Amino acid sequence: MRALSSLLLLVAIPAALAVKSHDFKTCSQAGFCRRGRALSARAAAHPQWTSPYSVDADSLSISSDQATFTAGVKSAIYPDIKFGLEVRVHDDGVVRVKMDEVGGLRKRYDEAASWALIAEPKISKDIQWTVGTKDIRAVYGDKKDVEVVVSFEPLTVTLYRNGKEQVVLNGRGLLHLEHFRKKEDAKPEEVTSEEALESEGTQQVLKTPNLHAWFEGEEEDALWEETFSSWTDTKPKGPESLSIDITFPNHGHVYGIPQHASSLDLRTTTGESPYYTDPYRLYNADTFEYLADSTMSLYGSIPVMHAHSADSTVAVFNAVGSETWIDIAHSSVSSTETHWISESGILDVFIMPGPTPKDIFAQYTRLTGTQALPADWSLGYHQCRWNYVSSEDIRAVQKKFDEEDIPVDVFWLDIEYAEEHKYFIWDKKNFPDPVDMTNDVAASSRKMVVIIDPHFKRTSSYPVYQEAVDRGLIVKQKDGQTDYEGWCWSGSSAWVDFFNPAAWDWWKTLFKTYKLGDDKFSWTESTEDVFIWNDMNEPSIFNGPEISMPRDNIHYGGWEHRDLHNINGMLFSNLTSQAITVRGEVPKRPFVLTRAFYAGSQRFGAMWTGDNLGTWEHMAVGIKMVLANSIAGFAFTDVGGFFGNPDPEMLVRWYHVGAFSPFFRAHAHIDTKRREPYLLDEPYKGMVKDILRRRYSMLPIWYTAFREASTTGLPVARPHYVAFPKDEAGFSLDDQYFIGSSGLLVKPVTEKGAKEATVYLPPNELFYDYDSYNLYRSPATGKKITVAAELDQLPLFILGGSILPTRERPRRSSSVMRHDPITLQVALDASSSARGELYLDDGVTFNHQQGQIVWREFSAEKSGKGIKISSRDLTTQHLASAVDSVALTTYDPANAFAQSISSVRVEKIAVLGLGAKPSSVKVVGGKELEWEYSSGVSASGKKEGSSSLLVIKDPAVSVASDWEIVVQA
Structure with a gap:
């Protein structure tokens, strides 16, 4: 049975399928x-x-x-x-x-x-x-x-x-x-x-x-x-x-x-x-x-x-x-x-x-170190199973996503793509044209992820293994001389010792997409649109003690495996990440998913929660695991199921969980039925499609949260005690959480047959229901509220005082959204103020380290009897206070990236909780704007209920520029 990955989706598993504790x-x-x-x-x-x-x-x-x-x-x-x-x-x-x-x-x-x-x-x-x-x-x-x-x-x-x-x-x-x-x-x-x-x-x-x-x-x-x-x-x-x-x-x-x-x-x-x-x-x-x-x-x-x-x-x-x-x-x-x-x-x-x-x-x-700032496309939806069986299978899956108008960014290949599980070597019977296949995926602005495990088949016909042997890079048996032999997917296998510095540059050369010479292997049947999944790197060894490596094996420097076991997997993903970064002429941000990790692994990529069961209990505990990993520095984690065939209810609920996790991947065991979202019957297919579109609409929020994690270490998925450290009633909460500093509070539903959910609100705060705009007020002691949670509903709230940037135009992938307009949702607090951030860069290169960015602060504040909504450059502000790491000499508000998105505008502003109907709404120094207002309770009042809503239509202000909009009462 496949002892590997998982993320999203699963259902009832027979009791016999459980961890073999012995x-x-x-x-x-x-x-x-x-x-x-x-x-x-x-x-x-x-x-x-x-x-x-x-x-x-x-x-x-x-x-x-x-x-x-x-x-x-x-x-x-x-x-x-x-x-x-x-x-x-x-x-x-x-x-x-x-x-x-x-x-x-x-x-x-x-x-x-x-x-x-x-x-x-x-x-x-x-x-x-x-x-x-x-x-x-x-x-x-x-x-x-x-x-x-x-x-x-x-x-x-x-x-x-x-x-x-x-x-x-x-x-x-x-x-x-x-x-x-x-x-x-x-x-x-x-x-x-x-x-x-x-x-x-x-x-x-x-x-x-x-x-x-x-x-x-x-x-x-x-x-x-x-x-x-x-x-x-x-x-x-x-x-x-x-x-x-x-x-x-x-x-x-x-x-x-x-x-x-x-x-x-x-x-x-x-x-x-x-x-x-x-x-x-x-x-x-x-x-x-x-x-x-x-x-x-x-x-x-x-x-x-x-x-x-x-x-x-x-x-x-x-x-x-x-x-x-x-x-x-x-x-x-x-x-x-x-x-x-x-x-x-x-x-x-x-x-x-x-x-x-x-x-x-x-x-x-x-x-x-902080979480590495990921490529923006990696925050989209990833579609994976063990295994898509051929090049034509990948093409057919992509075609069905497009026909059903369902967004997706990445397609994954598990171990069966490789001939006899010799990684880097394609099974030409089923994948005769790997470069053309990848290019077909890339033509729709999508990526591929392919698995590279750390065990190498012991045969002289496998150049990667033979080069490692010739260079003396294999982990040794306890005698310190004999290469260790174990058993894994490749059969009789060997493991490269990445503690040996001689392995480092060699490993990087393997990922070059061009030929290095007759005597050196490189992955010429790959492209820069292929990224990597490192699995089995605990290391997992089928015939070893505790399914791992003997503790008395010897690594570089004479150290026993027992001394460094928990570090071992980190070096594999570290070197793979470096290899992906430098494989082309222009360094690009890598995407490497690792299963094993240690302190510092957050610098190199993403991880996931492993081979869990498709049960409601596993769905629930996956959320807790994501939060625990997040506070230990690993912001880029996921949740999900792997074994079994989910019923539609569990599948929809797990998609909601995945859509509000930092890493969003659907994965399935080789023995499961196909469960791509387009295969669902209605109304479930429509529900999942809506969930996926919501994820994509919120990508600006997720990317901004990752920027914060990459510079401050603050987690993307944020437990209550982190967001409200004085609120003792929330110290043990782990079934609801906040997304970065955005003010988004999410409470996934992980109980079968649930029709409603209980949500805890911290003291002295206002929260708006994301969908209904209902306003809730929390007293000094905090309070619990019960809200509707039908299968198509996710309890989701905006903290009063927050401004959320979203992109509301449905697209096939995240890359084609980069120039889409922004919608701002302004949720006023009791003093009629709010703030939020939006961070943008090219999403792919490291040019952001040279100041090629747009980082804006949006704010709302009381102005006379109305409010003023404004945008200003945050990088300049932080540089002035020596807070940010971008060098002052390299940053210009009119940098090349900012100019490249100067036409990206704010197309709508929705203001929640305004006290009264405006008399005018206009851009300072500009025109009167079109708007609509519906009455309801205000943020400055005392009542709960449906909030007032002001919709400002197409203010047409640039996301890369300073501006002010005055809402006059």
Whole structure:
């Protein structure tokens, strides 16, 4: 059965089709997780337990820039083992805490951060450390309200704001770096509790005769070898796991650590009444047909966690690339304890002080980068299945979309396009003319996406494989010499080691669309209208442990696969993205969809939520997963189903979900019936067509939201706690969300047979129903409203004070809409004001980085007894305040792109909530305009009901120019 992708659409799946849980480990089946949890249990059973790790104050050294200090760390249990500690404060207030074994038998893997970070962070020049007898501390921030304190004995790191604890590392004493040792060595000399009490810096009061046995366990547990199912992990380096407890003493809600099919607000996994019995697991795995409510690992891993309260938001990024388990305990309504247990690596934790969600996103993306600004066409509708069977099949599908006047931007090909699953090599029996086929698609302003998986068929007749072998680029077996062989779609397969720098330039050459020479392969049967889908890159290996690669395989630099497993898939999509960017003479924005990902993957493309089931439960949890991925930096995600044959009701509901997801793709398993939207009977076909057209009408909103994500890190799909961080009633909401800063609130319907839906509105706000224009007022406590949600309806609202730009002319694809006029929907707030943004560029190249853009702010404000609606250039405004990244020397409001769309006009303005019928509407310095007004409740009044509506007809003002329209009462 195909263990691959999914997005949109599915229905009832037989109960027998469900994840095979026995293929994947639980914590109790992973030796290092067992050991970490056992330490936690022993510590909890002895309330007076404190960590054996302490700072050697005599070794303290403060750098000349005063922002960094280093010190030695010693353990009361292993006095001969030395550790080094480094703490530094970045110029944005982020605190980085690193700890590693010093002078050990081996080196621990310390490269995870180097793959995730965009650059070495800038260190603050304003930090002054104060050294005391018990700790070292620094106070900083514009208001001097942030303090970081490193206590010596036991070692703890605490971040404070206004004297209030925000984040505590090792507060529960669970820090432990299992030091390297020799298998034949005897256990360290036993240290009794009495002796420990006499040793400097130790505060143990336990009544055990042997602290070593107490700390690491009475018996050795999978230190040197471990068996799971039929596979044995030899563990040649022995034990090397890392454990750290991170507590958020004044934050009762935590989010993040994707990817899991779970609620956005992370649930308790330990204690007296846990919701889950296993910790959340981060281990990239091909968990197809996954459970809809579970802590099981899925395809990607981002070890970042937000902690939130009405007072502040903080976050941690734990830069580790190995398998990691995270226990969560909500010890009270306002406090959360977490315990992170990793198989290998060093302690490298970034503490982000916030104090707002917006600050957290800025701090995190300064570390790992923002979402890449995608090509505009990639925000349209993508049509995919496993598999369109031939060139003529693709042509026929495109023809049917056009005949039914249904918009689509991209057609996808799964693995069957490739001869014997040798990627880059077309099956000429079914795809005899791949370039002509692609050109036929491109002639209708559309693109192709073709799958390239990371496993290569082991045969000398496959040039890609043979070149990789000749260059020595294949991942090795545990002996470090023999090329690894596994089994995947290609049969006997090999995997390129993308940690090897020698693979990088070679991989880029494969995507060139012209011949490089007789002895070099390039994809000449491709064009610049073909983009890439990277699947199976966890990596997925059918005959491997947990359907993946053996942990003792060897990568470049001698590192074991266990050390970097979660990073592996990111390098594949990273290099593919670079290859697509530079394949032509003019660099163009790539589109690469990846299934596996890590922190920083957002820089390289899109991801999706994997092989889910066609059930209502999976539809619902997909929304939660999109939100979790979004707050971890990945704005470009999707939702959907893969297995089964959807009934029309589920299909329509899932199209609504997809249309309001950042990435919108329909996909289906090879065994499913064809379900392209034009195959539906009425009224369902008409419903889906309307949904697709709405997506296309809102593309300016989506593209503007992606611009914001690409510069600030703020997510495109925005959870309630991000939009309204003070509203405690919304902290756990994950079934409704906002689209960027647009003011659009969406509540997808994910229940069978639903006729209505309940929507929560935050305090003291106005919301307008997008379709009926009904106005709702929310009191100081917020409120829930019940609205109609028939199958053809999606609860969708505009926040009062917002202005939405849309394009309302139906087209076959997004590319042909670039010069269409704009409609503005102005939703007034109680003070009769509103604002919104529109961002445009050529949508394809990188010319926007040289200032070839149009970025406008639209505003409405009270003017006398009426209102004034205006447009102004936002880039100039932001450059003046040094907010935006476009260099002032390269930006001109009359840039070439702005001139190219000077004829693009605003063709309609709809104003909601105006207080009274106007007496005139005119462009300042111009003519009186035509308009219509229908009475209803006003934004400045007190009543709810149908809003007043003013429609200004064809003001004919340019979207690239400054203008003002006065609405006179």
